[in-house]
Amino acid sequence: MVPVSARGVTRRAAYAQPVGDPRALIERLTAAQNAHDLEAMLACFHEDYRSEQPQFPARTFQGVDQVRANWSALLGAMPDFHAEVLRTSADGDTIFVEVHWTGTKFDRTPLEERGVIIMGIRDDRIAWGRLYVDEVERDGADIDAVVRRMAGTEDR
Numbered sequence: 001m002v003p004v005s006a007r008g009v010t011r012r013a014a015y016a017q018p019v020g021d022p023r024a025l026i027e028r029l030t031a032a033q034n035a036h037d038l039e040a041m042l043a044c045f046h047e048d049y050r051s052e053q054p055q056f057p058a059r060t061f062q063g064v065d066q067v068r069a070n071w072s073a074l075l076g077a078m079p080d081f082h083a084e085v086l087r088t089s090a091d092g093d094t095i096f097v098e099v100h101w102t103g104t105k106f107d108r109t110p111l112e113e114r115g116v117i118i119m120g121i122r123d124d125r126i127a128w129g130r131l132y133v134d135e136v137e138r139d140g141a142d143i144d145a146v147v148r149r150m151a152g153t154e155d156r
Contacts, residue, residue, distance in 0.1 A: 022095040022121045023088050029126070033083040036075045042068055043125075050128040078103035078111060093121045099133060112136040 025044060032040035045064050053059040075081055081103035089096045101113040115133030119126050141149070148154045 022090045022093070022119075025121060025124060025126070026085060026088060026095060026097055026119075030083050030085050033071075033081070036079070036081070038068065038071055038075060041071055046122060046125045046127045049126060051131065052129070053131045053133075055132065055134070077106040080104050081111070095119050095121060101133070 029041060029044040032038075032044065042064055045067050047064050048062060049064050049067060050062045051060065051066070081101070084100040084102075086098040086100055087096075088098070095118070097117045097119065099113075099115060099117060101111065103111040105111050113133050113135050115131065117133060118130045120128040145154075
């Protein structure tokens with residue numbers, strides 16, 4: 001619901017206001033995520049938004065409708081979803097954002113994802129994103145095992 005002032009003027013929540021600084025846009029997006037305000041989140045994206053996950057090429061998509069489908073499913077399944085921005089760095093119309101996402105999945109298991117998202121900003125909205133975000137693996141292989149796997153020397 002969009003609040004209306006006594007004069008009949010439509011007012012939007014502070015996180016739903018357009019801004020010119022890429023960092024402010026990310027703050028607005030994060031506030032909308034944490035408020036579970038899907039429409040305010042979608043207002044941060046261009047209609048022709050393009051998403052890539054270079055580590056998972058099959059997850060590439062284009063269009064805000066898929067953003068809506070993705071975040072509707074996530075927020076609907078995780079009422080305690082929380083997004084935290086750890087760091088940002090902006091270079092012109094490109095912003096790098098380190099994120100930490102937490103929540104409780106529908107099956108009651110914890111969600112903990114971390115990573116970096118690189119986003120291109122056009123007309124104060126997110127035009128494209130390259131996501132390098134994945135679930136935290138607490139009990140995975142140590143660095144020596146990973147290096148052996150990378151080098152192909154696991155069995156030596």
